[in-house]
Amino acid sequence: MAIENRKVTVTVNGQERSAEVEPRKLLVHYLRDDLGLTGTHIGCDTSQCGACTIMVNGAAVKSCTMLAVQADKSELTTVEGLGTIDHLHPMQQSFWEEHGLQCGYCTPGVMMAMIGLLQENPNPSEEEIREGMEGVICRCTGYQFIVSAVQKAAKIMAEAAAKDGEAVAASQLVGEGTHRG
Numbered sequence: 471m472a473i474e475n476r477k478v479t480v481t482v483n484g485q486e487r488s489a490e491v492e493p494r495k496l497l498v499h500y501l502r503d504d505l506g507l508t509g510t511h512i513g514c515d516t517s518q519c520g521a522c523t524i525m526v527n528g529a530a531v532k533s534c535t536m537l538a539v540q541a542d543k544s545e546l547t548t549v550e551g552l553g554t555i556d557h558l559h560p561m562q563q564s565f566w567e568e569h570g571l572q573c574g575y576c577t578p579g580v581m582m583a584m585i586g587l588l589q590e591n592p593n594p595s596e597e598e599i600r601e602g603m604e605g606v607i608c609r610c611t612g613y614q615f616i617v618s619a620v621q622k623a624a625k626i627m628a629e630a631a632a633k634d635g636e637a638v639a640a641s642q643l644v645g646e647g648t649h650r651g
């Protein structure tokens with residue numbers, strides 16, 4: 471008996487997208503083949519390399535470890551949603567400036583995994599960054615430049631968060647002033 475396709479709808483990089491898929495289809499194949507988001511790479515299909523890492527509802531996930539149907543109604547971010555040519559995400563900017571890549575095959579997944587790491591630990595030590603990379607494999611760089619890139623991204627993101635905090639505090643003061651006035 472043929473197994474019926476299922477409609478899978480996700481919000482990916484801020485846009486709602488849908489496709490009919492076989493229930494056995496992996497999320498990474500749904501992204502690449504059905505939605506055309508080929509920035510997410512496949513290095514192994516057996517959850518070893520991390521090239522397929524994306525954000526699912528805000529957490530870094532290897533998209534070859536999930537079925538597309540399991541992601542139905544989820545919020546996804548892929549590398550295409552990180553930044554633009556004019557406004558790179560701090561992680562992209564740092565990889566560029568620190569030469570954190572050579573062939574680039576692992577890079578989308580490594581960046582997503584490292585964004586996940588910084589969400590949990592905004593100021594990781596070198597050792598913690600190396601531990602965080604245990605689930606991702608790079609065959610070219612020897613990892614040192616990736617570590618430097620992640621350290622730089624952490625610094626940029628911390629400075630941006632501090633500025634945002636100051637702006638919020640200032641707007642609250644303005645708000646308080648208005649109430650008092």
Ligand code: FES
Pocket residue numbers: 511512513514515516517518519520521522523532533534535
């Ligand atoms: S393709 Fe998913 S971990 Fe390698």
Ligand code: FES
Pocket residue numbers: 570571572573574575576577607608609610611
């Ligand atoms: S840059 Fe080539 S695999 Fe990482």
